[in-house]
Amino acid sequence: MGLLAGRNVLVAGAGVTGRSAAEALLAAGAAVTVTDGSADRLAALEPLLPGVALVPGLAAPPPEVELVVTSPGWRPDSPLLSAAAAAGVEVVGEVELAWRMGLELADPPAWLAVTGTNGKTTTVGMLESILRAAGIDAVACGNVGLPVVDALLAGRRVLAVELSSFQLHWSPSVRPAAGVLLNLAEDHLDWHGSFEGYAAAKAGVLTGEVAVAGVDDPYVADLLHRSPAAVHVGFTAGAPEEGQLGVLDGHLVDRAFGPDTVLAPVADVRPGGPPGIADALAAAALARAHGVSAEAVRRGLRDFRPGAHRAEFVTESGGVSYVDDSKATNPHAAEASLRSHESVVWVAGGLLKGASVDDLVRTEAHRLRGAVLIGADRGVIAAALSRHAPSVPVAVLDDATMEDAVRAARSMARPGDAVVLAPAAASMDMFNDYAHRGRAFADAVLAVVGTGHRRS
Numbered sequence: 001m002g003l004l005a006g007r008n009v010l011v012a013g014a015g016v017t018g019r020s021a022a023e024a025l026l027a028a029g030a031a032v033t034v035t036d037g038s039a040d041r042l043a044a045l046e047p048l049l050p051g052v053a054l055v056p057g058l059a060a061p062p063p064e065v066e067l068v069v070t071s072p073g074w075r076p077d078s079p080l081l082s083a084a085a086a087a088g089v090e091v092v093g094e095v096e097l098a099w100r101m102g103l104e105l106a107d108p109p110a111w112l113a114v115t116g117t118n119g120k121t122t123t124v125g126m127l128e129s130i131l132r133a134a135g136i137d138a139v140a141c142g143n144v145g146l147p148v149v150d151a152l153l154a155g156r157r158v159l160a161v162e163l164s165s166f167q168l169h170w171s172p173s174v175r176p177a178a179g180v181l182l183n184l185a186e187d188h189l190d191w192h193g194s195f196e197g198y199a200a201a202k203a204g205v206l207t208g209e210v211a212v213a214g215v216d217d218p219y220v221a222d223l224l225h226r227s228p229a230a231v232h233v234g235f236t237a238g239a240p241e242e243g244q245l246g247v248l249d250g251h252l253v254d255r256a257f258g259p260d261t262v263l264a265p266v267a268d269v270r271p272g273g274p275p276g277i278a279d280a281l282a283a284a285a286l287a288r289a290h291g292v293s294a295e296a297v298r299r300g301l302r303d304f305r306p307g308a309h310r311a312e313f314v315t316e317s318g319g320v321s322y323v324d325d326s327k328a329t330n331p332h333a334a335e336a337s338l339r340s341h342e343s344v345v346w347v348a349g350g351l352l353k354g355a356s357v358d359d360l361v362r363t364e365a366h367r368l369r370g371a372v373l374i375g376a377d378r379g380v381i382a383a384a385l386s387r388h389a390p391s392v393p394v395a396v397l398d399d400a401t402m403e404d405a406v407r408a409a410r411s412m413a414r415p416g417d418a419v420v421l422a423p424a425a426a427s428m429d430m431f432n433d434y435a436h437r438g439r440a441f442a443d444a445v446l447a448v449v450g451t452g453h454r455r456s
């Protein structure tokens with residue numbers, strides 16, 4: 001009998017995670033209750049999960065509950081999870097649940113895990129593509145959208161797991177076969193309370209057998225240095241030292257796993273530019289840790305196509321190109337995005353989640369033709385611009401539509417410029433999510449400037 005059979009488990013959250021966790025727990029023979037702050041979200045589960053008790057708005061676990069499986073968005077200081085901790089009831093996430101269920105299997109899948117502030121989804125997508133090119137039954141799962149527990153129960157042999165800082169926080173015993181920390185910058189500080197708390201959660205990905213990290217960032221390199229993993233591997237945008245992957249003569253090169261090996265031409269990597277290359281090196285490192293050939297790395301990277309709203313070209317009109325990088329939901333991603341262009345009209349704003357834009361504005365001011373600011377934290381960005389880039393023209397739009405923003409951006413742009421939506425912020429103050437915001441931007445561009453030249 002498995003470790004969950006007959007146990008009384010409370011699932012916190014009736015979203016993507018809660019539904020899958022509840023199904024897995026039921027199948028494992030647990031007695032399951034699900035709660036959610038939203039009665040509507042809970043009610044939507046009723047026809048899908050017969051046999052589960054649905055209780056809206058629980059502020060403390062019922063006395064019979066032995067384990068709480070929380071959805072990642074729930075903060076540790078939320079009333080329910082605080083009450084569980086105070087009562088000595090263990091709280092874990094769905095990723096931890098999947099890990100524990102995997103340990104009960106005769107032949108568990110290998111976990112290759114990816115975290116970092118930016119590039120996680122791109123990296124797990126590249127990794128999945130590489131593993132499949134090697135003929136391996138692999139799937140990208142985790143924060144990318146497919147709950148890990150679903151990937152596990154589907155019997156996949158290798159899990160390319162995207163882990164958010166929230167998921168890592170709730171996964172105390174997960175030890176991936178290989179894990180990568182891509183990069184680290186301010187994000188989700190409102191959830192973790194401090195940068196140190198956020199970084200500590202992210203460092204959890206480096207506690208497996210092989211730890212991989214982006215060593216061009218000294219803070220990340222130090223976390224790698226301090227990792228308890230048996231094997232440490234760095235990746236760098238420059239020429240790799242022994243024990244690293246990096247770039248040499250226009251090729252990704254592996255100097256860590258076996259003899260020095262050329263993996264793939266940089267020209268084959270999409271998205272192009274430094275962020276895409278970093279993500280490709282990270283994906284290649286995890287695949288090589290799993291024994292994948294250089295040939296499969298090359299084919300997997302060549303066949304990979306990036307997701308929508310990630311530095312996506314919309315159109316060109318009057319010599320001005322329009323780029324949708326709505327997925328740049330924090331300052332670090334926005335900075336990487338702006339660096340791909342010499343002269344930019346920057347469309348930004350939304351929910352900064354406690355992050356500062358001062359470094360971004362200071363470093364990238366020289367490439368800003370102008371800035372158009374929308375959304376809840378537009379004033380914070382405007383203040384940073386006036387402190388560090390007082391000569392940059394800024395339009396701060398109150399109660400604006402995306403069409404207003406595009407019109408303002410077009411009036412600032414000169415031929416050769418790029419108008420780039422790289423908000424540095426989350427979108428939920430004005431939109432459902434970043435994809436909704438990206439579509440609104442692309443639609444507004446096409447409405448305001450016409451179709452121009454659309455790349456195929």
Ligand SMILES: CC(=O)N[C@H]1[C@@H](OP(=O)(O)OP(=O)(O)OC[C@H]2O[C@@H](n3ccc(=O)[nH]c3=O)[C@H](O)[C@@H]2O)O[C@H](CO)[C@@H](O)[C@@H]1O[C@H](C)C(=O)N[C@@H](C)C(=O)O
Nearest residue numbers: 013014015016017036037038041071072073142143145164
């Ligand atoms: C916020 C978050 O981490 N969401 C991830 C989660 O989706 P899920 O639907 O379970 O979201 P959730 O926010 O954890 O739970 C939502 C449910 O909990 C309820 N809820 C949430 C918090 C709370 O204090 N009380 C409460 O009742 C909500 O009403 C809702 O019904 O699990 C999915 C599968 O693993 C992930 O794809 C998804 O990542 C999204 C895309 C995300 O935005 N992630 C962040 C970390 C990011 O990428 O920056």
Ligand SMILES: Nc1ncnc2c1ncn2[C@@H]1O[C@H](COP(=O)(O)OP(=O)(O)OP(=O)(O)O)[C@@H](O)[C@H]1O
Nearest residue numbers: 117118119120121122275278279310327328333336
């Ligand atoms: N290595 C990198 N360094 C900096 N920025 C990057 C890197 N890779 C991708 N980005 C940028 O980060 C943004 C998000 O990319 P992606 O969806 O791959 O990351 P993510 O970590 O999964 O994001 P999220 O946590 O918000 O889901 C995009 O704007 C992209 O241009």
Ligand SMILES: N[C@H](CCC(=O)O)C(=O)O
Nearest residue numbers: 329426427428433434435
């Ligand atoms: N990735 C989530 C959601 C952002 C969005 O969809 O706008 C965040 O940064 O908080």
